[in-house]
Structure formats: C-alpha cells, structure tokens
Amino acid sequence: MIILLSMLIMFHALLFLLLAMPKYNKQISVFPKRDKKLESNFRHVGYVLLVICIALLIVDNGVGVGIALVCGLLTFLGSLVSVMFTFNQTNTAASLIWLPKKIFGVISSSSAYFYLVGYGVLVTSFTLFF
Amino acid sequence: MKSAFRQSMAWLHTWVGLLLSWVLFFIFLTGTVGYFDDELDDWMTPQTPTFSATADDSLPVLEQFLATKGADLKNYSVSFPVDRTQPFLTISYRDADSKRQRIKLNPYTGEELTPRATAGGQTLYRMHYRLRYMPTKIAYYIVGVATMFMFLALITGVVIHKKIFKEFFTFRRGKKPTAWLDGHNLMSVMSLPFHFMITFTGFLLLLYTLMPLIMNAHYGEGKEGRDAFFKEYFSRTNVKASGIHEPSLELKTLLERADAEMAGKPLAWLSVANVGDKNSIFEAGSIHKNLSDSRDKWVFDANNGELIKVQIGHESSKSFYYVLRSLHEGLFASTPLRWLYFLTGLLGTGMIASGMVLWTVKRRTKAIKSGGGSFGYRFTEGLNLACLLGLPAGIAMYLIANRVLPLELSERTLWEVNSLFITFSAFILVAVAKAIAKKADSAWVSLTFLTGFLYVLVPIVNAITTEHNLLLSVLNQNWVFVGVDAVCITVAMACFVLGNYLNKIFNVKVNQQEHSAGPDFKRGHAS
Structure with missing residues (x-):
C-alpha cells in the first residue's frame, strides 16, 4: 500500500517538475498562460513531493532497500511520464x-x-493507521 | 575551450561506447535475466515441485534422514526452503568415502527429488561475468575491461549533456535520428543512478582478480595465498576433529538454542561439523532480509550448546563490500523490487542497444549516398544487428532446448548452452553476410520476425511438453510459469510490431529511392 501511495506521489511530483518547464508547458492548450510564479510553485511542490516520497520509502523499507526502491521507481515512472x-x-x-x-x-x-x-x-493517515 | 572539451568527450563517448558495446550488451542482458535465476531454475525443472517450509516443518524429515545415516555422518549442512533461492530441503554431506554428496528432499514427506539435468537460470546468470568457452580468469579480465569502458561511457555521457534534468522528459517520437538519441538519453538519464551503482559494484566484485597486488603482498602469490586470504577475510569456520570422542547434543536441542539466540530471525541454513568429537561445532544462519544482514550466523559448541561466536553484520570494510554486493545482486529484493531491478536492467540493455543503433543511424544517410557505405560501416552494422537480435533469439532457443532435448541425453546441460550459442552464431553469420552484401535492411526485418517467432514457440513448446500451459498455470497460480510465458509472449509481440514497423519504413525508403530514380532515368532517356 505504501509503495502504491509512493508511486502516485512520485508520478505527480515528476509531472509537476515537467510542467514547471516552459519548454513543455507552453505546448499544452489546457495549461494556463506562462506564469513565472506558477512555474516556480510547481517546481518547488514537485521537489517537496519527491522528498516526501523518498522519505516514505526509506522509513517503510530501511535505508538500503528504500534507496534501491527510489532508484527503481524513479526509472520506471520517469520513463512512463516521458x-x-x-x-x-x-x-x-x-x-x-x-x-x-x-x-x-x-x-x-x-x-x-x-x-x-x-x-x-x-501520508499522515497512513503513518498513523498502518 | 568548453565546446572543444565537450566535443572531445562526445567523441570518446561514441567510440568507447561502440568498442565494447557487444560485450556490454551480452553482460547486461544475461545479467538482467539473471535477476530471475532461481525462478528460471524452477521453470527449467517443470516436473519438480517447489516448496516453502520452515526449519520446524522440515525437522521430522531431517531427523529421519540423520537416523538412516547413523553415526557415519560426521559433517553435514542443511538449507531449508524458506526463500526463493532454496526451493527444496537440501542436505550436503560427505559419504563413507569422503565424497561430497548433495540430496534434495520434499520437506514434508522426505521423498528424494531428482530434477532434470539443466543448465538453468544459474548458468545464464553466471554467463554475465564468466562469459563462456574460455578460462574464468580471462573472462574476468574481459568483463573488467568492459566495465571500465562502461564507466568511461557513463561519465563522458554525463559530461556531454548540458541539461541533464530536461533529458528526463525529452523524447521526440518519429524524428530520426533524434528519436533514437532521445530514446538513448531517456534510458540513460532515467536509470543513471542504477547504471552507476551496477557498474561500480560490478567492478568491485572483480576486485580480487583485477587488483590482486595488495592481497598478494600480504598473503603470498598463487592459489595458496589466495585461499589463505579468503579463509581469513571471510572467516570461514574450519575446525579440525580432535579425535577425542564426546557426545554431541540432539539436533532438536541445538535448534532450540539457535532459536533462542537468533531473536526471531528465520533459520535458513545450519551446518554441523565433527559430530561426536570434542571439537564438534554447530552453525546456524539467517536469510538476506535487507542490505546489511547478509551472512549473519551464530556458532555454537555442538556438545554443550554454548554460544561461541555471533556474526551479525560485518566490520566496516567487509560491510561495505557486502552492501555493495547485495546491491548488485539484489539478494535482499522482494518480488516488486526484483521486477524493478529487472526493468532498470532492461533499460540499461536498451541504453546500450539504442547507442549501437544510433551509431549506425547517424552514418546511414552518408552510407546510402556513397552506395552502401564502407566495409567497416557495413561490418559494424552487421555485428550490431547480430548482437541485438542474436542474443535474445539464443536465449529463446536455450529455453526451447530445455523442453525438447531428450531427458536421457548425456551432457544435456552442455547442449542447452550450446543451443544458445549455435543460434547466436547463426545470427552473426547471416547478419554480417547480409550487411556486407548491402542487404542489412532485409536482415533487420527477417531476423526480427525470426526472433519473435522463437519467443512465440517457448510457451507453445512448454504447453506441449509439460503440464504447465499458460491457462493451467494461471488457474494453479503458478506465477513462475505464468511469468516466463507472459514475458516470452510480450517479447514476441514487441518483435512482431518492430519487424512490421521496420518493414514499413524500409519499404517506404525503397519506394522513395525508386521514385527519385524514376524521373532521372526518364530524363536520361529524354535527353
């Protein structure tokens, strides 16, 4: 369950980082007009979500396995998003x-x-109840 | 200055990448498949069931076995089926003639299991560092050099990318050769941490072969020095019998002692040495649960149950070595993480493959203009093609050979491996010959379809020759068989889609060339 939640967070984090780049977001018609504040917020939230996800995986699986999982999931989801x-x-x-x-x-x-x-x-609910 | 530096790095990346790409592709693909070595072992012994049983479950069978052997059995070790690496209750011992024997038992009934002779997933896995048909030491040196080249290619690859983070998301489909470059970048950048980790740790595993001087300086050269080093460094327990009789404790009592000391860690193996001697010892060990607890063991005096030594983790240098080794081999990985290892390994293989194709694609237009390119270009294209399709085709043939070779065939194991390399060699011959004869396009298409066909055959031959067809395997929840069949079908479908795509683009090219040649021809006549 934690892995599924982490995957979802990582997927959205990567999308935030992707859409924070003007090279990519300007091609999407449904995306608002270029806005530096929006891009900066998307980038920062993307990084924060990535950190949350890494922390979650490390806390749940230990440092070694957690890092291995982060690398594997990042590879898988990054390729998927791309x-x-x-x-x-x-x-x-x-x-x-x-x-x-x-x-x-x-x-x-x-x-x-x-x-x-x-x-x-x-994440707080998961940490408390599972 | 910066641009010149980057250009020289790009040159280095291209040629370092190409020169050993064939060996690296072999190492990466066989290594990636090797993450499921134990599952492939199970698949390749279809008549033999696999088990999951704790030490307590297996104890009655083990005691029965010990009773039948009686007092003759002085040294033995047991592996319990608690992990994917150990599907049976396995007992190793020395018989009355001091010959090493190994038997596999059903942990519940004690029935002796005799799996069919097969090279299995282990051989495929070992091939990625021992290669084949050559002395191990030479193979280690070749793999070591290839690893160094890989390192160089990775570092130069990072240097030549100005905006490495953006490469995460850059994939421009359908724009050749940028699509190949983007694909190469995507596979490289996304799994860059994995590539660095796997290359560095792989290099470290060959440390004693590639950098033996420090070891030799302290322990002496040759086999003796090497053995002395391994014995001391890896603290292998080796106690000689004193010749003085002293009764040893019952196995059940020793297991209770181990259970009390192991604090809930599952017992995966045990070993008893010098039974009935004053120097009798009993060792118990746990399984790989995470990166740091590999090789945890507890050593007891088998005569009074006194704990002699506990080895949990290692001192810093050894711990560093074991952690990196575990990272490389993924010994600690659960099933989802193993699949991620497999996926990232495939991306690494894809990175090397796309690099090889990219080398050809970049030079293709120039080669077509000059009437097919130089001999070197055509030969390299042939080798690339042979390697990219020949090895996967060889692996499919390896699996088919496991099912169709007669069970009573002598050296059956050897012929399974031979079938892989015969197929690989045939692909090399056809691909290189066709590429030299300027028919590489047709070779790409036909060999891709042939590879797809071989992968389709695997589940079909499996269904005909065993009782594990895909449907039954799904119904019986036999996920190893489902997994192998599903992967083979997926690879086959990918090959057919790719073959179809290649056929289409090569036909379009031929038509374009004919079309552009047409007016010139007519003009020639008109004039």
Whole structure:
C-alpha cells in the first residue's frame, strides 16, 4: 500500500517538475498562460513531493532497500511520464490538473498546494493507521 | 575551450561506447535475466515441485534422514526452503568415502527429488561475468575491461549533456535520428543512478582478480595465498576433529538454542561439523532480509550448546563490500523490487542497444549516398544487428532446448548452452553476410520476425511438453510459469510490431529511392 501511495506521489511530483518547464508547458492548450510564479510553485511542490516520497520509502523499507526502491521507481515512472507525454501531452497533463480544475474551476499558482496538502493528509493517515 | 572539451568527450563517448558495446550488451542482458535465476531454475525443472517450509516443518524429515545415516555422518549442512533461492530441503554431506554428496528432499514427506539435468537460470546468470568457452580468469579480465569502458561511457555521457534534468522528459517520437538519441538519453538519464551503482559494484566484485597486488603482498602469490586470504577475510569456520570422542547434543536441542539466540530471525541454513568429537561445532544462519544482514550466523559448541561466536553484520570494510554486493545482486529484493531491478536492467540493455543503433543511424544517410557505405560501416552494422537480435533469439532457443532435448541425453546441460550459442552464431553469420552484401535492411526485418517467432514457440513448446500451459498455470497460480510465458509472449509481440514497423519504413525508403530514380532515368532517356 505504501509503495502504491509512493508511486502516485512520485508520478505527480515528476509531472509537476515537467510542467514547471516552459519548454513543455507552453505546448499544452489546457495549461494556463506562462506564469513565472506558477512555474516556480510547481517546481518547488514537485521537489517537496519527491522528498516526501523518498522519505516514505526509506522509513517503510530501511535505508538500503528504500534507496534501491527510489532508484527503481524513479526509472520506471520517469520513463512512463516521458513516453506518455510524447504520445498525448494534454491527457498526461490532465492527470495532474484535472482534479484541482474540477474542484476550484481554475488552475492557478496555488493549485500545486492542493496536492501538497492532500498528500500530506494521506501520508499522515497512513503513518498513523498502518 | 568548453565546446572543444565537450566535443572531445562526445567523441570518446561514441567510440568507447561502440568498442565494447557487444560485450556490454551480452553482460547486461544475461545479467538482467539473471535477476530471475532461481525462478528460471524452477521453470527449467517443470516436473519438480517447489516448496516453502520452515526449519520446524522440515525437522521430522531431517531427523529421519540423520537416523538412516547413523553415526557415519560426521559433517553435514542443511538449507531449508524458506526463500526463493532454496526451493527444496537440501542436505550436503560427505559419504563413507569422503565424497561430497548433495540430496534434495520434499520437506514434508522426505521423498528424494531428482530434477532434470539443466543448465538453468544459474548458468545464464553466471554467463554475465564468466562469459563462456574460455578460462574464468580471462573472462574476468574481459568483463573488467568492459566495465571500465562502461564507466568511461557513463561519465563522458554525463559530461556531454548540458541539461541533464530536461533529458528526463525529452523524447521526440518519429524524428530520426533524434528519436533514437532521445530514446538513448531517456534510458540513460532515467536509470543513471542504477547504471552507476551496477557498474561500480560490478567492478568491485572483480576486485580480487583485477587488483590482486595488495592481497598478494600480504598473503603470498598463487592459489595458496589466495585461499589463505579468503579463509581469513571471510572467516570461514574450519575446525579440525580432535579425535577425542564426546557426545554431541540432539539436533532438536541445538535448534532450540539457535532459536533462542537468533531473536526471531528465520533459520535458513545450519551446518554441523565433527559430530561426536570434542571439537564438534554447530552453525546456524539467517536469510538476506535487507542490505546489511547478509551472512549473519551464530556458532555454537555442538556438545554443550554454548554460544561461541555471533556474526551479525560485518566490520566496516567487509560491510561495505557486502552492501555493495547485495546491491548488485539484489539478494535482499522482494518480488516488486526484483521486477524493478529487472526493468532498470532492461533499460540499461536498451541504453546500450539504442547507442549501437544510433551509431549506425547517424552514418546511414552518408552510407546510402556513397552506395552502401564502407566495409567497416557495413561490418559494424552487421555485428550490431547480430548482437541485438542474436542474443535474445539464443536465449529463446536455450529455453526451447530445455523442453525438447531428450531427458536421457548425456551432457544435456552442455547442449542447452550450446543451443544458445549455435543460434547466436547463426545470427552473426547471416547478419554480417547480409550487411556486407548491402542487404542489412532485409536482415533487420527477417531476423526480427525470426526472433519473435522463437519467443512465440517457448510457451507453445512448454504447453506441449509439460503440464504447465499458460491457462493451467494461471488457474494453479503458478506465477513462475505464468511469468516466463507472459514475458516470452510480450517479447514476441514487441518483435512482431518492430519487424512490421521496420518493414514499413524500409519499404517506404525503397519506394522513395525508386521514385527519385524514376524521373532521372526518364530524363536520361529524354535527353
């Protein structure tokens, strides 16, 4: 269960990092216009989520196995994101921006915090109850 | 200055990568398959069931075996089926003639198991560092040099990328040769930590062969010095019998002692030496659960149960060696992590393969313009093609040979391995000959389809010759057989899709060439 949650966090973290790059986000029609604050927020939240995910895997599996899992998952999910983005940029981006857009009606620079809070609550619940 | 430096690094990367890419591809692919060596062993012995039983479950059978051997049995060791690496209750001992014997038993009934003779997954795994048909030491040197080249290729590869993080997400499909370059970058950058780890740790495993001088200086040269070093460094227990009789404790009592000391760690193996002698010792060991607890063992006096020595973890240098070794071999990995190892290994293999193809693709346009390219270009393309398709085809043939070779064939094990290399050699001959004859395009297509066909054959031949067809395996939840069949079908489908794609693009090229040649021809006539 922890691995599945970590995979989801890592997937979204990589998408945040991807969409924080103007080279990629400017090609997506559903993405808001280029905004430096939005890009910076996406990048920072991407890094924070990545750190949360690494910490989660290391706490759950120990340092050695945790690091091995991080390397393996990063390889797998990074390749997945890259290939998915090549085939369908809009849908790949939608897997990140669909939910906040549905809830708040718009994607803004603070949308990234929605994931940060959401995953924070999920990780805390998992740590407490499992 | 910077640009010149980067250019020289790019040159080094290209040629260092190409020169040993064939050996590296072999090492990476066989090593990657080797992550499932034990599962392949199970698949290649289909009549023999595998078991999972604790030491307590196996104890009645073990005691029965010891009772039948009586007082003659002075030294023996037992491995319990508690892990994927150990599917049977295995007992090793020396018989009355001091010959080493090894039997495999059903841990519940005591029935002796005789798996079919097979090279198994272990041979495939060992091939990645011992290669084949050559002395081990020479193989170690070749693999060592290839590892150093790999290191150089990785470092120069990192140097030549200005924006390494962006390479994570850059994959421009359908734009040749950028698609090949992006694919190469993607596979390299994404699994870069794995590549560095696997190369460095692989190099470290060959340390005693590649850098023996310090060991030789302290322990002397030759086999004697080497043995003395290994005996001391790896603290192998070796106590000689005193010749003075003293009764040893019952095995059950010794196991209870071990259980009390091991603090809940599962008992994976035990060994008893000099039974009934004053110097009788009993050792118990646990399994690899994480990176640092490999080779944990507890040594007792077998006559009074007194704990003599505990070895949990190692001192720093040895611990460093074991952690890196565990990382390389993935001994601690659970099934999901093993699949991740397999996947990253495949990406490493793909990185080498795409690098080989990229070398050809970059020079292809120039070669076509000059009427097929130089002999060197054609020969290299042939070798690349042979290696990329020949080795996977050889592995498929290796699996097929396991099923179709007669069980009573003498040297059956050897012929399984031979079948791999005969197929590989045939691919080399065809591919190089066709590439030299400027028919590399057709060789790419036909050999890709042939490789796909061989992989389709694996589950079919398996279903015909054993009782483990895919459907039954799914119903019986025999995931090893399901896994092998599923992987073979996936590889076959990938080969067919690739063959079809290659066929299409090569046909388009031929049509374009004919189309562009047409008007020239007509113009020639018109003029």
